[in-house]
Amino acid sequence: MASKILLTCSCLILSLCFGGARAQGLSWSYYDVSCPSFEPIVRAQLKKVFKNDIGQAAGLLRLHFHDCFVRGCDGSVLLDGSASGPGEQSAPPNLSLRAEAFKIINDLRRRVHNKCGRVVSCADILAIAARDAVFLSGGPDYSIPLGRRDSLNFATVNEILENLLPPTSYTSALLVSMDRKGFTATDLVALSGGHTIGIAHCPSFARRLYPRDPTMDKTFAKNLNATCPTTNSTNTTVLDLRSPNTFDNKYYVDLMNHQGLLFSDQDLYTDKRTRDIVTAFAVNQTLFFDKFVKSMIKMSLLGVLTGSQGEVRANCSARNANAVLVSSVGEAEEKRSGF
Numbered sequence: 001m002a003s004k005i006l007l008t009c010s011c012l013i014l015s016l017c018f019g020g021a022r023a024q025g026l027s028w029s030y031y032d033v034s035c036p037s038f039e040p041i042v043r044a045q046l047k048k049v050f051k052n053d054i055g056q057a058a059g060l061l062r063l064h065f066h067d068c069f070v071r072g073c074d075g076s077v078l079l080d081g082s083a084s085g086p087g088e089q090s091a092p093p094n095l096s097l098r099a100e101a102f103k104i105i106n107d108l109r110r111r112v113h114n115k116c117g118r119v120v121s122c123a124d125i126l127a128i129a130a131r132d133a134v135f136l137s138g139g140p141d142y143s144i145p146l147g148r149r150d151s152l153n154f155a156t157v158n159e160i161l162e163n164l165l166p167p168t169s170y171t172s173a174l175l176v177s178m179d180r181k182g183f184t185a186t187d188l189v190a191l192s193g194g195h196t197i198g199i200a201h202c203p204s205f206a207r208r209l210y211p212r213d214p215t216m217d218k219t220f221a222k223n224l225n226a227t228c229p230t231t232n233s234t235n236t237t238v239l240d241l242r243s244p245n246t247f248d249n250k251y252y253v254d255l256m257n258h259q260g261l262l263f264s265d266q267d268l269y270t271d272k273r274t275r276d277i278v279t280a281f282a283v284n285q286t287l288f289f290d291k292f293v294k295s296m297i298k299m300s301l302l303g304v305l306t307g308s309q310g311e312v313r314a315n316c317s318a319r320n321a322n323a324v325l326v327s328s329v330g331e332a333e334e335k336r337s338g339f
């Protein structure tokens with residue numbers, strides 16, 4: 001009973017904090033009538049998936065980030081390439097997205113649509129799957145406003161490269177990029193905490209090893225040399241040395257010990273503007289969870305399509321056959337609600 005009251009209160013507070021979500025046509029009760037079993041179906045299925053392979057939680061969380069940061073949370077990253085061009089998946093930052101994550105989303109879509117009909121969008125399924133990936137790997141539970149619609153097209157490679165910066169980026173570049181989307185330094189540090197789960201391939205960090213980046217702990221670097229004997233080795237290692245499969249604040253403890261895997265992660269502790277935020281999260285997991293939830297909800301609102309914009313896809317990897325294709329990028333941009 002007490003927890004229910006707490007949940008209602010926090011939903012109310014979040015509704016007030018994110019009142020803008022209503023203005024964008026999203027709602028905290030969007031599927032209450034049309035598909036009340038949407039969220040329970042996703043959670044029950046992902047519990048099974050993660051029991052078999054917890055790594056898939058990281059894959060889903062990253063997929064949602066790559067969807068939202070490029071043209072908004074509209075499921076565009078899920079589309080396969082077509083006659084109109086290569087899909088977002090073939091752009092360099094997306095090549096290391098897990099193939100299994102796309103399959104999981106389409107499988108969830110099939111289950112949800114079997115129960116309710118084609119009412120829940122792929123963009124909403126991905127947003128809820130990412131939320132559950134966080135919770136089911138030990139992180140906070142939270143509600144997100146729903147009602148996103150799926151895009152009719154996808155972004156160009158240049159757009160993707162402009163919006164998903166490489167792991168060699170300095171905090172300065174990340175702060176500028178985040179600021180353009182309305183995110184603060186605290187949002188940047190909190191969202192980077194997504195790296196508390198999951199893995200990276202050698203090419204994402206091996207240039208820090210040859211020669212050794214002086215901000216890197218020596219023993220940590222030596223162990224990584226064994227994992228990545230060359231800069232283009234295809235091996236992988238965990239992003240969070242201390243608890244790679246658990247969503248917790250240990251990623252920040254890694255950074256304080258100079259054991260951050262990506263340069264972009266470690267630089268958050270080097271840069272004076274973000275260092276104190278890293279330390280605050282390292283010593284206070286509750287604070288990290290609180291800020292992470294706020295930033296994730298904020299991210300999930302980026303450039304959403306609502307109302308009659310876009311469509312609800314029958315297959316997350318392809319536009320519906322009867323979809324009216326917007327004829328130019330300019331027109332598409334007009335149809336897209338800004339953040």
Ligand code: HEM
Pocket residue numbers: 055057058059061062065096097098165166167168169174191192193194195197198199200201202203204239262264
């Ligand atoms: C701030 C800028 C960011 C950069 C430069 C960045 C970069 C990267 C890179 C290079 C990888 C490893 C790719 C590979 O080698 O396989 C990765 C993995 C990952 N990222 Fe990020 N990322 C950023 C922000 C985020 C955000 C905001 C989230 C989610 C909130 C996130 C979640 C993840 C997850 C969960 C993984 C592991 C994926 C897996 O195991 O399949 N990242 N990221």
